[in-house]
Amino acid sequence: xxxxxxxxxxxxxxxxxxxxxxxxxxxxxxxxxxxxxxxxxxxxxxxxxxxxxxxxxxxxxxxxxxxxxxxxxxxxxxxxxxxxxxxxxxxxxxxxxxxxxxxxxxxxxxxxxxxxxxxxxxxxxxxxxxxxxxxxxxxxxxxxxxxxxxxxxxxxxxxxxxxxxxxxxxxxxxxxxxxxxxxxxxxxxxxxxxxxxxxxxxxxxxxxxxxxxxxxxxxxxxxxxxxxxxxxxxxxxxxxxxxxxxxxxxxx
Amino acid sequence: xxxxxxxxxxxxxxxxxxxxxxxxxxxxxxxxxxxxxxxxxxxxxxxxxxxxxxxxxxxxxxxxxxxxxxxxxxxxxxxxxxxxxxxxxxxxxxxxxxxxxxxxxxxxxxxxxxxxxxxxxxxxxxxxxxxxxxxxxxxxxxxxxxxxxxxxxxxxxxxxxxxxxxxxxxxxxxxxxxxxxxxxxxxxxxxxxxxxxxxxxxxxxxxxxxxxxxxxxxxxxxxxxxxxxxxxxxxxxxxxxxxxxxxxxxxxxxxxxxx
Numbered sequence: 303x304x305x306x307x308x309x310x311x312x313x314x315x316x317x318x319x320x321x322x323x324x325x326x327x328x329x330x331x332x333x334x335x336x337x338x339x340x341x342x343x344x345x346x347x348x349x350x351x352x353x354x355x356x357x358x359x360x361x362x363x364x365x366x367x368x369x370x371x372x373x374x375x376x377x378x379x380x381x382x383x384x385x386x387x388x389x390x391x392x393x394x395x396x397x398x399x400x401x402x403x404x405x406x407x408x409x410x411x412x413x414x415x416x417x418x419x420x421x422x423x424x425x426x427x428x429x430x431x432x433x434x435x436x437x438x439x440x441x442x443x444x445x446x447x448x449x450x451x452x453x454x455x456x457x458x459x460x461x462x463x464x465x466x467x468x469x470x471x472x473x474x475x476x477x478x479x480x481x482x483x484x485x486x487x488x489x490x491x492x493x494x495x496x497x498x499x500x501x502x503x504x505x506x507x508x509x510x511x512x513x514x515x516x517x518x519x520x521x522x523x524x525x526x527x528x529x530x531x532x533x534x535x536x537x538x539x540x541x542x543x544x545x546x547x548x549x550x551x552x553x554x
Numbered sequence: 555x556x557x558x559x560x561x562x563x564x565x566x567x568x569x570x571x572x573x574x575x576x577x578x579x580x581x582x583x584x585x586x587x588x589x590x591x592x593x594x595x596x597x598x599x600x601x602x603x604x605x606x607x608x609x610x611x612x613x614x615x616x617x618x619x620x621x622x623x624x625x626x627x628x629x630x631x632x633x634x635x636x637x638x639x640x641x642x643x644x645x646x647x648x649x650x651x652x653x654x655x656x657x658x659x660x661x662x663x664x665x666x667x668x669x670x671x672x673x674x675x676x677x678x679x680x681x682x683x684x685x686x687x688x689x690x691x692x693x694x695x696x697x698x699x700x701x702x703x704x705x706x707x708x709x710x711x712x713x714x715x716x717x718x719x720x721x722x723x724x725x726x727x728x729x730x731x732x733x734x735x736x737x738x739x740x741x742x743x744x745x746x747x748x749x750x751x752x753x754x755x756x757x758x759x760x761x762x763x764x765x766x767x768x769x770x771x772x773x774x775x776x777x778x779x780x781x782x783x784x785x786x787x788x789x790x791x792x793x794x795x796x797x798x799x800x801x802x803x804x805x806x807x808x809x810x811x812x813x
Contacts (some may be wrong), residue, residue: 449638452609455702456632460653467651471642548642549685 336518344518345525353507360502360524364424365488372428373484376435377477383436384443397436405430406494423495431488438480442473474547475550478542486532493527504530555619555706555739556736557606560581560798562615576612577764583756586737588751590754592747592796594804597762599743600635603709606741619706626656631705633696635712639684645671645695646680652699652751670698673732690721694728701732714749726753727781734778747796751789752781759796761803768799 318338324330325337348354383390383397408429412422450472454464496505504523513518562579565572569713571573575598583589586713591599605642606617619629631652639648649667650660658666671680674694676687684692693713700708712727714722733740744750766769775784777792 359758362700449634449636450640453634453638455609456607463654468640471640525575548683550641
Protein backbone atom coordinates (compact mmCIF):
# COMPACT_ATOMS: atom_id res chain seq x y z
CA UNK A 303 0.00 0.00 0.00
CA UNK A 304 1.55 3.25 -1.06
CA UNK A 305 1.08 5.92 1.47
CA UNK A 306 -0.78 8.91 0.15
CA UNK A 307 0.49 11.53 2.51
CA UNK A 308 -1.72 14.27 1.22
CA UNK A 309 -4.94 13.00 2.76
CA UNK A 310 -3.87 12.61 6.39
CA UNK A 311 -1.93 15.87 6.07
CA UNK A 312 -5.02 17.59 4.81
CA UNK A 313 -7.11 16.20 7.64
CA UNK A 314 -4.49 17.22 10.19
CA UNK A 315 -4.14 20.75 8.85
CA UNK A 316 -7.88 21.17 8.71
CA UNK A 317 -8.22 20.01 12.30
CA UNK A 318 -5.49 22.37 13.48
CA UNK A 319 -7.05 25.17 11.50
CA UNK A 320 -10.44 24.62 13.12
CA UNK A 321 -8.83 24.42 16.54
CA UNK A 322 -7.00 27.71 15.99
CA UNK A 323 -10.17 29.40 14.88
CA UNK A 324 -12.17 28.01 17.79
CA UNK A 325 -9.56 29.04 20.35
CA UNK A 326 -9.29 32.59 19.00
CA UNK A 327 -13.06 32.97 19.11
CA UNK A 328 -13.08 31.47 22.62
CA UNK A 329 -15.59 28.89 21.48
CA UNK A 330 -13.56 26.30 23.38
CA UNK A 331 -11.87 26.78 26.71
CA UNK A 332 -8.34 28.05 26.24
CA UNK A 333 -7.42 26.44 29.49
CA UNK A 334 -8.06 22.95 28.12
CA UNK A 335 -7.30 23.75 24.51
CA UNK A 336 -4.82 26.58 24.05
CA UNK A 337 -4.52 27.76 20.46
CA UNK A 338 -2.03 25.87 18.32
CA UNK A 339 -0.21 29.12 17.62
CA UNK A 340 0.41 29.58 21.33
CA UNK A 341 1.59 25.99 21.68
CA UNK A 342 4.05 26.50 18.84
CA UNK A 343 5.29 29.72 20.43
CA UNK A 344 5.77 27.92 23.74
CA UNK A 345 7.67 25.16 21.97
CA UNK A 346 10.02 27.59 20.31
CA UNK A 347 10.60 29.44 23.53
CA UNK A 348 11.36 26.32 25.52
CA UNK A 349 13.88 25.19 22.92
CA UNK A 350 15.51 28.59 22.79
CA UNK A 351 15.90 28.72 26.53
CA UNK A 352 17.49 25.29 26.53
CA UNK A 353 14.85 24.00 28.90
CA UNK A 354 13.36 21.54 26.42
CA UNK A 355 16.80 20.25 25.46
CA UNK A 356 17.67 19.67 29.11
CA UNK A 357 14.45 17.79 29.80
CA UNK A 358 14.64 15.76 26.59
CA UNK A 359 18.24 14.90 27.27
CA UNK A 360 17.45 13.64 30.74
CA UNK A 361 14.61 11.47 29.46
CA UNK A 362 16.54 10.11 26.49
CA UNK A 363 19.61 9.27 28.52
CA UNK A 364 17.47 7.32 30.98
CA UNK A 365 15.79 5.44 28.15
CA UNK A 366 18.97 4.44 26.42
CA UNK A 367 20.86 3.56 29.55
CA UNK A 368 17.99 1.41 30.72
CA UNK A 369 17.69 -0.18 27.27
CA UNK A 370 21.37 -1.11 27.41
CA UNK A 371 21.25 -2.45 30.95
CA UNK A 372 18.04 -4.35 30.37
CA UNK A 373 18.38 -5.19 26.70
CA UNK A 374 21.87 -6.65 26.57
CA UNK A 375 21.34 -9.38 29.19
CA UNK A 376 17.90 -9.98 27.69
CA UNK A 377 19.46 -10.59 24.29
CA UNK A 378 22.04 -13.02 25.64
CA UNK A 379 19.61 -14.93 27.81
CA UNK A 380 16.87 -14.86 25.18
CA UNK A 381 19.10 -16.21 22.42
CA UNK A 382 20.39 -18.89 24.77
CA UNK A 383 16.86 -19.89 25.70
CA UNK A 384 15.92 -20.16 22.07
CA UNK A 385 18.94 -22.24 21.20
CA UNK A 386 19.05 -24.66 24.12
CA UNK A 387 15.98 -26.58 25.23
CA UNK A 388 17.54 -27.40 28.55
CA UNK A 389 18.42 -23.82 29.34
CA UNK A 390 14.95 -22.69 28.40
CA UNK A 391 13.20 -25.22 30.61
CA UNK A 392 15.35 -24.12 33.50
CA UNK A 393 14.81 -20.39 33.13
CA UNK A 394 11.32 -20.19 31.68
CA UNK A 395 9.41 -20.55 34.98
CA UNK A 396 11.22 -17.51 36.36
CA UNK A 397 10.49 -15.49 33.27
CA UNK A 398 6.85 -16.51 33.34
CA UNK A 399 6.59 -15.48 36.97
CA UNK A 400 8.31 -12.13 36.65
CA UNK A 401 6.87 -11.02 33.33
CA UNK A 402 3.33 -10.14 34.45
CA UNK A 403 4.54 -7.97 37.34
CA UNK A 404 3.91 -4.30 36.56
CA UNK A 405 7.40 -2.91 36.46
CA UNK A 406 6.45 0.53 37.71
CA UNK A 407 5.39 -1.14 40.93
CA UNK A 408 9.00 -2.19 41.32
CA UNK A 409 10.14 1.41 41.71
CA UNK A 410 9.70 1.53 45.50
CA UNK A 411 11.65 -1.72 45.81
CA UNK A 412 14.37 -0.33 43.57
CA UNK A 413 14.52 2.80 45.71
CA UNK A 414 15.12 0.68 48.80
CA UNK A 415 18.07 -0.98 47.10
CA UNK A 416 19.47 1.91 45.11
CA UNK A 417 18.35 5.01 46.90
CA UNK A 418 16.17 7.73 45.47
CA UNK A 419 18.60 8.86 42.76
CA UNK A 420 18.96 7.98 39.09
CA UNK A 421 19.93 4.35 39.64
CA UNK A 422 16.58 3.25 41.00
CA UNK A 423 14.77 4.83 38.05
CA UNK A 424 17.07 3.35 35.44
CA UNK A 425 16.91 -0.10 37.04
CA UNK A 426 13.11 -0.06 37.06
CA UNK A 427 12.96 0.96 33.40
CA UNK A 428 15.59 -1.67 32.58
CA UNK A 429 13.42 -4.32 34.19
CA UNK A 430 10.56 -3.23 31.97
CA UNK A 431 12.72 -3.22 28.86
CA UNK A 432 14.10 -6.65 29.68
CA UNK A 433 11.10 -8.83 28.93
CA UNK A 434 9.96 -7.80 25.46
CA UNK A 435 13.56 -8.13 24.32
CA UNK A 436 14.06 -11.53 25.91
CA UNK A 437 10.87 -13.02 24.54
CA UNK A 438 11.49 -11.75 21.02
CA UNK A 439 15.08 -12.97 21.01
CA UNK A 440 13.97 -16.39 22.18
CA UNK A 441 11.21 -16.56 19.59
CA UNK A 442 13.67 -15.32 16.99
CA UNK A 443 15.86 -18.36 17.42
CA UNK A 444 12.92 -20.73 17.69
CA UNK A 445 11.45 -19.69 14.38
CA UNK A 446 14.64 -20.53 12.52
CA UNK A 447 13.83 -23.47 10.29
CA UNK A 448 15.45 -26.56 11.77
CA UNK A 449 16.88 -27.55 8.39
CA UNK A 450 19.38 -24.67 8.72
CA UNK A 451 20.81 -26.28 11.83
CA UNK A 452 20.99 -29.58 9.97
CA UNK A 453 22.87 -27.91 7.14
CA UNK A 454 25.31 -26.40 9.62
CA UNK A 455 25.83 -29.78 11.25
CA UNK A 456 26.23 -31.51 7.91
CA UNK A 457 28.94 -29.06 6.91
CA UNK A 458 30.67 -29.56 10.25
CA UNK A 459 30.25 -26.06 11.65
CA UNK A 460 31.53 -25.59 15.21
CA UNK A 461 29.23 -23.93 17.80
CA UNK A 462 30.73 -20.48 17.22
CA UNK A 463 30.07 -20.79 13.52
CA UNK A 464 26.54 -21.99 14.16
CA UNK A 465 26.00 -18.89 16.27
CA UNK A 466 27.48 -16.35 13.87
CA UNK A 467 26.17 -17.87 10.65
CA UNK A 468 22.83 -19.33 11.69
CA UNK A 469 21.51 -18.30 15.10
CA UNK A 470 22.39 -14.60 15.00
CA UNK A 471 21.42 -13.71 11.40
CA UNK A 472 18.40 -15.98 11.54
CA UNK A 473 17.00 -14.37 14.65
CA UNK A 474 17.99 -10.82 13.72
CA UNK A 475 14.62 -9.69 12.35
CA UNK A 476 12.91 -10.63 15.60
CA UNK A 477 15.76 -9.25 17.68
CA UNK A 478 15.17 -5.90 16.03
CA UNK A 479 11.45 -6.19 16.66
CA UNK A 480 12.28 -6.93 20.28
CA UNK A 481 14.50 -3.85 20.41
CA UNK A 482 11.71 -1.73 19.04
CA UNK A 483 9.18 -2.99 21.59
CA UNK A 484 11.77 -2.73 24.34
CA UNK A 485 12.67 0.89 23.62
CA UNK A 486 9.05 1.87 23.34
CA UNK A 487 8.29 0.29 26.70
CA UNK A 488 11.33 1.97 28.17
CA UNK A 489 10.04 5.31 26.91
CA UNK A 490 6.65 4.71 28.42
CA UNK A 491 7.90 3.66 31.81
CA UNK A 492 10.46 6.46 31.92
CA UNK A 493 7.82 9.13 31.38
CA UNK A 494 5.60 7.45 33.95
CA UNK A 495 8.35 7.47 36.55
CA UNK A 496 9.21 11.06 35.76
CA UNK A 497 5.62 12.04 36.43
CA UNK A 498 5.99 10.59 39.88
CA UNK A 499 9.48 11.29 41.10
CA UNK A 500 12.15 13.17 39.24
CA UNK A 501 13.59 16.66 38.92
CA UNK A 502 14.41 16.67 35.22
CA UNK A 503 12.77 15.06 32.24
CA UNK A 504 9.82 15.40 29.91
CA UNK A 505 7.51 13.71 32.39
CA UNK A 506 8.56 16.24 35.01
CA UNK A 507 7.88 19.07 32.61
CA UNK A 508 4.42 17.76 31.87
CA UNK A 509 3.58 17.28 35.51
CA UNK A 510 4.83 20.73 36.44
CA UNK A 511 2.83 22.24 33.59
CA UNK A 512 -0.27 20.53 34.99
CA UNK A 513 0.39 21.73 38.50
CA UNK A 514 0.83 25.31 37.35
CA UNK A 515 -2.03 25.06 34.86
CA UNK A 516 0.23 26.08 32.01
CA UNK A 517 -1.54 23.82 29.57
CA UNK A 518 0.36 25.06 26.54
CA UNK A 519 3.56 23.72 28.06
CA UNK A 520 1.82 20.44 28.67
CA UNK A 521 0.91 20.16 25.01
CA UNK A 522 4.41 21.23 24.01
CA UNK A 523 5.84 18.42 26.10
CA UNK A 524 3.47 15.88 24.58
CA UNK A 525 4.41 16.99 21.09
CA UNK A 526 8.09 16.55 21.83
CA UNK A 527 7.44 13.10 23.31
CA UNK A 528 5.50 12.09 20.21
CA UNK A 529 8.20 13.45 17.94
CA UNK A 530 10.90 11.58 19.81
CA UNK A 531 8.86 8.40 19.60
CA UNK A 532 8.43 8.81 15.87
CA UNK A 533 12.12 9.55 15.50
CA UNK A 534 13.27 6.52 17.46
CA UNK A 535 10.98 4.17 15.56
CA UNK A 536 12.07 5.69 12.27
CA UNK A 537 15.72 5.07 13.10
CA UNK A 538 14.95 1.48 14.06
CA UNK A 539 13.09 0.92 10.79
CA UNK A 540 16.02 2.21 8.81
CA UNK A 541 18.38 0.08 10.86
CA UNK A 542 16.31 -2.95 10.05
CA UNK A 543 16.31 -2.20 6.35
CA UNK A 544 20.07 -1.96 6.46
CA UNK A 545 20.73 -5.04 8.60
CA UNK A 546 18.14 -7.30 7.05
CA UNK A 547 18.45 -6.95 3.28
CA UNK A 548 16.89 -10.35 2.80
CA UNK A 549 13.22 -11.09 3.18
CA UNK A 550 12.28 -13.13 6.25
CA UNK A 551 9.36 -15.48 6.09
CA UNK A 552 9.67 -16.12 2.40
CA UNK A 553 10.96 -19.67 2.55
CA UNK A 554 8.74 -21.95 0.50
CA UNK B 555 34.38 -44.50 -1.59
CA UNK B 556 31.80 -47.14 -0.88
CA UNK B 557 29.40 -47.49 2.01
CA UNK B 558 28.32 -50.68 3.72
CA UNK B 559 25.24 -50.55 5.93
CA UNK B 560 24.70 -53.44 8.27
CA UNK B 561 21.48 -54.13 10.09
CA UNK B 562 20.50 -50.52 10.58
CA UNK B 563 17.46 -50.20 12.77
CA UNK B 564 15.63 -47.16 14.05
CA UNK B 565 12.37 -46.85 15.90
CA UNK B 566 10.61 -43.60 16.68
CA UNK B 567 8.50 -43.26 19.79
CA UNK B 568 5.30 -41.36 19.19
CA UNK B 569 2.22 -40.72 21.33
CA UNK B 570 0.26 -43.50 19.65
CA UNK B 571 2.63 -46.36 19.05
CA UNK B 572 6.26 -46.76 18.14
CA UNK B 573 7.05 -46.43 14.45
CA UNK B 574 9.67 -48.80 13.12
CA UNK B 575 11.33 -46.52 10.58
CA UNK B 576 14.11 -48.94 9.70
CA UNK B 577 14.48 -52.61 10.42
CA UNK B 578 17.73 -54.41 9.72
CA UNK B 579 18.46 -52.41 6.62
CA UNK B 580 21.51 -53.89 5.00
CA UNK B 581 23.10 -52.96 1.72
CA UNK B 582 26.42 -52.07 0.18
CA UNK B 583 27.31 -49.66 -2.55
CA UNK B 584 30.05 -49.93 -5.10
CA UNK B 585 32.86 -47.44 -5.32
CA UNK B 586 31.73 -44.07 -6.72
CA UNK B 587 28.39 -45.45 -7.75
CA UNK B 588 25.14 -43.56 -8.35
CA UNK B 589 22.64 -45.37 -6.17
CA UNK B 590 18.96 -44.46 -6.14
CA UNK B 591 16.66 -45.41 -3.33
CA UNK B 592 13.02 -45.39 -4.30
CA UNK B 593 10.02 -46.02 -2.12
CA UNK B 594 6.66 -44.59 -1.08
CA UNK B 595 6.28 -41.71 1.32
CA UNK B 596 7.05 -42.52 4.89
CA UNK B 597 9.07 -45.66 4.16
CA UNK B 598 12.11 -44.45 6.04
CA UNK B 599 14.24 -43.24 3.13
CA UNK B 600 14.95 -39.87 4.70
CA UNK B 601 15.72 -41.45 8.06
CA UNK B 602 18.19 -43.79 6.38
CA UNK B 603 19.88 -40.90 4.64
CA UNK B 604 20.14 -38.83 7.78
CA UNK B 605 21.68 -41.75 9.62
CA UNK B 606 24.28 -42.15 6.88
CA UNK B 607 24.90 -38.39 7.08
CA UNK B 608 25.44 -38.62 10.80
CA UNK B 609 22.55 -36.28 11.57
CA UNK B 610 20.73 -39.05 13.41
CA UNK B 611 21.97 -42.12 15.20
CA UNK B 612 20.62 -45.60 14.55
CA UNK B 613 19.29 -47.67 17.41
CA UNK B 614 21.46 -50.54 16.27
CA UNK B 615 23.61 -51.63 13.36
CA UNK B 616 26.59 -49.88 11.86
CA UNK B 617 27.87 -48.16 8.78
CA UNK B 618 31.29 -48.77 7.30
CA UNK B 619 32.94 -46.25 5.03
CA UNK B 620 35.63 -47.65 2.79
CA UNK B 621 38.18 -46.21 2.65
CA UNK B 622 37.97 -44.35 5.93
CA UNK B 623 38.26 -41.15 3.94
CA UNK B 624 40.93 -38.51 4.30
CA UNK B 625 40.09 -35.51 6.40
CA UNK B 626 40.73 -33.04 3.63
CA UNK B 627 37.53 -33.99 1.96
CA UNK B 628 34.40 -34.30 4.04
CA UNK B 629 32.72 -37.64 4.34
CA UNK B 630 29.43 -36.53 2.96
CA UNK B 631 27.38 -33.52 1.97
CA UNK B 632 23.63 -33.46 1.86
CA UNK B 633 21.16 -31.84 -0.50
CA UNK B 634 17.92 -31.40 1.35
CA UNK B 635 14.43 -31.79 0.04
CA UNK B 636 13.11 -28.53 1.38
CA UNK B 637 14.42 -25.06 0.87
CA UNK B 638 17.63 -25.22 2.85
CA UNK B 639 19.59 -22.21 1.66
CA UNK B 640 20.30 -19.59 4.31
CA UNK B 641 17.94 -16.75 3.38
CA UNK B 642 20.26 -14.21 4.96
CA UNK B 643 23.21 -15.07 2.73
CA UNK B 644 23.77 -14.42 -0.92
CA UNK B 645 24.09 -17.29 -3.34
CA UNK B 646 27.86 -16.90 -3.25
CA UNK B 647 28.03 -17.02 0.54
CA UNK B 648 25.65 -19.97 0.66
CA UNK B 649 27.83 -22.02 -1.66
CA UNK B 650 31.01 -20.87 0.08
CA UNK B 651 29.53 -22.13 3.34
CA UNK B 652 30.12 -25.63 2.04
CA UNK B 653 33.84 -25.00 2.36
CA UNK B 654 33.68 -23.46 5.80
CA UNK B 655 35.46 -26.08 7.80
CA UNK B 656 38.34 -26.74 5.44
CA UNK B 657 40.70 -24.09 6.67
CA UNK B 658 40.67 -22.07 3.51
CA UNK B 659 40.89 -18.31 3.34
CA UNK B 660 37.85 -16.27 2.45
CA UNK B 661 39.14 -15.40 -0.99
CA UNK B 662 39.92 -19.00 -1.80
CA UNK B 663 36.49 -20.14 -0.59
CA UNK B 664 34.73 -17.58 -2.74
CA UNK B 665 36.84 -18.47 -5.72
CA UNK B 666 35.91 -22.13 -5.52
CA UNK B 667 32.31 -21.23 -4.84
CA UNK B 668 32.23 -19.16 -8.00
CA UNK B 669 33.52 -22.11 -10.00
CA UNK B 670 30.63 -24.27 -8.92
CA UNK B 671 28.06 -21.52 -9.24
CA UNK B 672 29.20 -21.30 -12.82
CA UNK B 673 28.78 -25.04 -13.27
CA UNK B 674 25.14 -24.77 -12.31
CA UNK B 675 24.73 -21.79 -14.57
CA UNK B 676 23.89 -19.17 -11.97
CA UNK B 677 26.81 -16.78 -12.30
CA UNK B 678 24.56 -13.77 -12.86
CA UNK B 679 22.82 -14.50 -9.57
CA UNK B 680 25.92 -14.90 -7.44
CA UNK B 681 25.10 -11.84 -5.36
CA UNK B 682 21.37 -12.37 -5.18
CA UNK B 683 19.49 -13.54 -2.14
CA UNK B 684 17.57 -16.83 -2.19
CA UNK B 685 14.21 -15.11 -2.08
CA UNK B 686 14.98 -13.62 -5.46
CA UNK B 687 15.42 -17.05 -7.00
CA UNK B 688 12.91 -19.63 -8.15
CA UNK B 689 12.71 -23.00 -6.42
CA UNK B 690 14.59 -24.71 -9.24
CA UNK B 691 17.38 -22.18 -9.01
CA UNK B 692 17.59 -22.58 -5.26
CA UNK B 693 17.98 -26.32 -5.61
CA UNK B 694 20.80 -25.77 -8.08
CA UNK B 695 22.53 -23.61 -5.49
CA UNK B 696 22.01 -26.38 -2.96
CA UNK B 697 23.64 -28.83 -5.34
CA UNK B 698 26.56 -26.46 -5.95
CA UNK B 699 26.98 -26.07 -2.20
CA UNK B 700 27.09 -29.83 -1.73
CA UNK B 701 29.54 -30.42 -4.56
CA UNK B 702 31.92 -27.54 -3.80
CA UNK B 703 33.47 -29.28 -0.81
CA UNK B 704 34.18 -32.32 -2.99
CA UNK B 705 32.75 -34.74 -0.49
CA UNK B 706 33.30 -38.45 -0.86
CA UNK B 707 29.58 -39.01 -0.79
CA UNK B 708 26.63 -36.97 -1.93
CA UNK B 709 23.40 -37.62 -0.12
CA UNK B 710 20.42 -36.24 -1.96
CA UNK B 711 16.97 -36.30 -0.39
CA UNK B 712 14.38 -35.90 -3.16
CA UNK B 713 16.18 -32.77 -4.35
CA UNK B 714 13.85 -32.29 -7.31
CA UNK B 715 10.67 -33.07 -5.42
CA UNK B 716 9.46 -29.51 -5.15
CA UNK B 717 10.30 -28.50 -8.68
CA UNK B 718 8.05 -28.62 -11.73
CA UNK B 719 8.45 -31.47 -14.22
CA UNK B 720 10.21 -29.52 -16.95
CA UNK B 721 12.71 -27.97 -14.60
CA UNK B 722 13.25 -31.44 -13.20
CA UNK B 723 14.49 -32.79 -16.55
CA UNK B 724 16.93 -29.92 -16.85
CA UNK B 725 18.20 -30.40 -13.31
CA UNK B 726 18.57 -34.13 -13.77
CA UNK B 727 20.80 -33.62 -16.77
CA UNK B 728 22.80 -30.93 -15.00
CA UNK B 729 23.31 -33.23 -12.04
CA UNK B 730 24.61 -36.03 -14.23
CA UNK B 731 26.99 -33.60 -15.93
CA UNK B 732 28.49 -32.36 -12.70
CA UNK B 733 28.64 -35.84 -11.27
CA UNK B 734 30.45 -37.21 -14.31
CA UNK B 735 33.25 -34.74 -13.60
CA UNK B 736 33.76 -35.67 -9.97
CA UNK B 737 32.31 -39.15 -9.63
CA UNK B 738 31.54 -39.00 -5.93
CA UNK B 739 29.44 -41.76 -4.50
CA UNK B 740 25.85 -40.57 -4.74
CA UNK B 741 22.90 -41.86 -2.75
CA UNK B 742 19.82 -40.31 -4.31
CA UNK B 743 16.42 -40.66 -2.74
CA UNK B 744 13.29 -40.22 -4.77
CA UNK B 745 9.71 -41.32 -4.90
CA UNK B 746 9.74 -40.90 -8.66
CA UNK B 747 10.45 -44.35 -10.11
CA UNK B 748 11.33 -43.06 -13.55
CA UNK B 749 13.83 -40.61 -12.10
CA UNK B 750 15.52 -43.42 -10.20
CA UNK B 751 15.81 -45.54 -13.34
CA UNK B 752 17.08 -42.64 -15.46
CA UNK B 753 19.75 -41.52 -13.05
CA UNK B 754 20.99 -44.56 -11.16
CA UNK B 755 23.52 -47.31 -11.69
CA UNK B 756 21.49 -49.30 -9.25
CA UNK B 757 18.08 -48.85 -7.70
CA UNK B 758 17.29 -50.01 -4.20
CA UNK B 759 13.58 -50.53 -3.81
CA UNK B 760 12.51 -49.76 -0.30
CA UNK B 761 9.24 -50.42 1.47
CA UNK B 762 8.24 -48.99 4.77
CA UNK B 763 6.69 -49.71 8.14
CA UNK B 764 8.99 -51.38 8.84
CA UNK B 765 11.54 -49.83 6.49
CA UNK B 766 13.59 -52.38 4.61
CA UNK B 767 15.21 -52.94 1.24
CA UNK B 768 13.00 -55.15 -0.88
CA UNK B 769 15.18 -55.56 -3.93
CA UNK B 770 18.29 -54.26 -5.63
CA UNK B 771 18.01 -53.68 -9.36
CA UNK B 772 20.99 -53.01 -11.58
CA UNK B 773 20.27 -50.49 -14.32
CA UNK B 774 21.77 -51.64 -17.59
CA UNK B 775 22.08 -48.31 -19.37
CA UNK B 776 25.52 -47.08 -20.26
CA UNK B 777 27.05 -43.78 -19.35
CA UNK B 778 27.16 -41.00 -20.31
CA UNK B 779 23.38 -40.94 -20.49
CA UNK B 780 21.52 -38.53 -22.68
CA UNK B 781 18.14 -38.57 -21.03
CA UNK B 782 16.24 -37.81 -24.20
CA UNK B 783 17.86 -40.62 -26.16
CA UNK B 784 17.30 -43.54 -23.88
CA UNK B 785 15.59 -46.77 -24.82
CA UNK B 786 12.00 -46.22 -23.70
CA UNK B 787 10.74 -49.79 -23.65
CA UNK B 788 13.50 -50.95 -21.37
CA UNK B 789 12.86 -48.04 -19.03
CA UNK B 790 9.17 -48.91 -18.95
CA UNK B 791 9.88 -52.53 -18.15
CA UNK B 792 12.07 -51.71 -15.19
CA UNK B 793 9.65 -49.04 -14.01
CA UNK B 794 6.71 -51.42 -13.93
CA UNK B 795 8.73 -54.06 -12.21
CA UNK B 796 9.54 -51.62 -9.44
CA UNK B 797 5.96 -50.38 -9.30
CA UNK B 798 4.74 -53.91 -8.84
CA UNK B 799 6.96 -54.22 -5.83
CA UNK B 800 5.67 -51.01 -4.37
CA UNK B 801 2.06 -50.84 -5.46
CA UNK B 802 0.48 -52.57 -2.50
CA UNK B 803 2.24 -50.42 -0.02
CA UNK B 804 1.73 -47.23 -1.93
CA UNK B 805 -1.99 -47.90 -2.01
CA UNK B 806 -2.05 -48.61 1.70
CA UNK B 807 -0.24 -45.41 2.53
CA UNK B 808 -2.81 -43.44 0.52
CA UNK B 809 -5.66 -45.24 2.27
CA UNK B 810 -6.82 -47.49 -0.52
CA UNK B 811 -7.14 -51.26 -0.19
CA UNK B 812 -4.87 -53.52 -2.26
CA UNK B 813 -6.05 -54.21 -5.79
